[in-house]
Amino acid sequence: MVDLRYESPETIEVAVALLAAEGQMARVFAGGTDLLVQMKEELVEPALLVDIKKISETRLIAIDPDQVRIGAAVTGAELGENEQLKAMWPGVVEAVELIGSAQVQGRATIGGNLCNASPAADSVPALIAAEARAVIAGPDGIREVPVGEFLTGPGQTSLGLGEFVTSITLPKPPEHGGDAYLRFIPRTEMDIAVVGAGLSVVLNPDGTCAAARLALGAVAPTARLVEAASEIMVGNKLDDTVLEALSAAASETCSPIDDKRGTIEFRTKVAGVLACRVAKIAWRRAENN
């Protein structure tokens, strides 16, 4: 039985020092919607919780000329209320807004969703599709990693001792760009993705595809970029041939497990279906931008 301590530092430096000193037994505490559940179920038994919500950098949404910075401890509800961000990266925002219920939305953070590193985390495929990067503070200063590389396995990240994510950056959305996220759950809410698909696309002035990134969640140990998607889409319009190829490429990228949430066969099939559906939505958004 471990006695639990709680700290809520106001600066990145103090947070890093606390985390580094406690080592493995420390946990960053953001919204707690994953962490507290895991503690109640006795899956983790930390000795120290470092609440990062008093650190101002983690709570800001900054829309700079060349990029968007979202503090790691910004909640789903706050993202959903930010009209400017919603217009720029609707897919990322809709992914984060799918997390939980109204109550969970008020607590759950984008950084927590990323760092919890669930293969089914909703924000992650959308973030990968959008080429998001995680900004990491640690004993050696600040570093940045693309989200796709940040996640190394189920529940595992590339964070080292004393490190935590301070913010997530997104590029400024390109002209004629659009993104979207869709997930499949057997209910309509309050469930965990059986498959998630995030896609961002940029169109040429002639209406063909200039660039595309498709990422899938819940179909592999970590969210996966469908490498072939770009090749399939670039230079083409979104016709049936392209959709069929996209669907096949999505299914081929899957290496899921059978578990309580879905079967291998089902996940593989539905990944293809969602890839097409999400492509259509992102494409329509790009056409309107």
Place this chain on the structure above:
Amino acid sequence: MNNKDSAGTNFKWVGKRTRRPDGPDKVTGRARYGDDMIVPGMLHAKILRSPHAHAKILSIDTSKARAFKGVKAVVTSADIPDHPLTKPPYGPIITDFHDISCNVLAREKVLYDGHAIAGVAATSERIARAAIKLIEVEYEVLPHVLDPLEASKPDAPVLHDHQYTHGVDPEPEKPSNVFRVVTGGRGDVEKGFAGADIIVEREFSSQPVHQGYIEPQACIATASEDDSVELWTTTQGHFVIRAFCARLLNMDMARIRVTASEIGGGFGGKNNIYAEPVAIRLSQMTGRPVRMVMSRSEVFRATGPASGTHTRIRMGAKKDGTITAAEVDIYNQAGAFKGSPVGRSIETFFSAYTIENIRASGYDVCVNRPKVAAYRAPGAPMAAFAAEGTINELASRLGMDAVDIRMKNAVREGDQSLSGIKYGQIGLLDVLEKVKSHEHYSAPLGPNQGRGFALGYWMHGGGLSSVSANLLDDGTIAVATGNPDIGGSRSSMRVMAAEELGIDIEMIKPIVADTGSMGYSHLTAGSRTTFATGMAVINAVREIIDKLRALAAKKWEIPVEEITWEAGQAETGRDGIKALSLKELAGMATKMGGPIAGHSEINAGGAGAAFSAQLVDVEVDPETGFVSPKRYTVFQDVGRAISPDYVEGQIQGGAVQGIGWALNEEYVYDDQARLQNTGFLDYRMPVASDVPMIDAVLIEVPNPNHPYGVRGVGEPPIISAPAAVANAVENAIGITMSSLPLSPPKVLNAIEQGQAEKD
């Protein structure tokens, strides 16, 4: 005396939408549920549970846990009396105290993942949780079996070496997981099938489902030095809890006083004892109150569920739709201990129909899962799933309308159920006619949509109820029942008392009294409370009225026969005598003879049958197999809706639970038979946005055996829901669906196989 006309037009309160008496406290959070009780000096208890589905317990060493700082006591099965096995003849429901004892704390064997092994009481819940991990249990893991059909095979791992199948000839020589075979029937099925123009033969399977009450089990036991115990618990029947605990622990019943907390749902799942005896023993050992609250995961692993089933069914019909014969075998899983509701399944299959030739066999099968508990119309939804599915196929093969085929075969007054109960005034035809004339029945459907229909039958119970009504000298009345209020019984009791007395409902305060204050009252279950306890309320209040008439007679010095009770006052036809109101009489009572109270202790009979038919439209996503219910109408004979808001609530809740049963609810085990989805995140009950508004069409064919015509309403609405939803999916995708749940992977597979067969 106050017999209202059968159309109900004279009612003052019955049928009105009144403010609920339990509403404000529930909305403000003041209502106290199981875990809201704090007693000074209390200890916190936790239970160690088996990680194995089937294993011998070789040894239990509790010494490290006992030595842990803050631990006050540890209890194992050695501290709970064992009881002999129940011997035949067996009734329809078996309450076997050997089984109960072994379920409360495992003895030689653990029989399912989550089976309780030991309890620890400590100064904090955290310490208790840490201490149970220090208990060392040595197991010999045995092979397990989860499926009732598999468990019935001769080479299946056997749970109980002492169990030989009952009700088969010749008597078996080897122990078996099949506890008994229950049979039912009438006529000559072979002859019946010979006379059929068409025969449908199918197999159906359904999965166990949990009752899914929001409030986990919770209790506090306080034992005194004089061998008495006070128990606070969330339950559907505190009198039953008292009886079970006293019998199990060899205590005098009168020494256990049980108070029922507010209850956050039960649906049959809170009819039993789990942690209560453990908390009592820990309190006796420590001399301190002991509080025990289950986590959601413990609730899923160790309480409930309803049986999973496997059914083989065969039905034959003539071209005109007359069903000539029906034959069924159902394997009903009981969980770790005997006692699935297989008898009720058999009763339910065909009792709505006048089929002349029937043969039914039901197998009560033990498997390595928690012991099943009652769940809304126990045994019926799975039976209806098979029977109604088969009738729908008969209808479609005959090119007949789904309602018409049921009308053709429907039971009427004077017909008999399979168990031989003769129907009195029933509303089946009224229900079916209402379906046909309803706009939903012929409303257009969109693409990928299908409509389903099914009928549910249920024979309600009455039983033992006690009521005590006390008139106070300001004219208000405290009406105490012994039935926990799950579905709005306090409101209905108040309405019936006010109606009978002819006074404002606000003059009546309904309460649920503890076991020390009242006569025995059976469970709030089986849709019996408004019927049976309501009848006792009416009796008790009539006794008050009689006493008030006598009081008025004394005051006026005229014979009591001349005094009538109308609109809340005593009246006489004589000139010059002014009527006396209830309030005036109440004020006089203490000075003119003493306090006035009425009470009633009854065994209510004649609850009768009720029928619920359901129409549902679903839309199926052909690419993912996702099923979305779009429109839902329930048509139910409710006898008399005392409180229509609650009646509709019961119907809506029942239908939604049935939708969950049909679509996504199931237990997921790993290869070691450890339960994987022990929370609401992964045990997929419907959430609000999953279901459309459930429209309730109330049909009132009064039950002649109740003063106001009440029938039960809580159970029928779940019965036909799985069958109706499955039928709607079948109609949307054009493929028969026989295995629940109709989860997206299963539906998608069916669609793809259907396509492959077409190509």
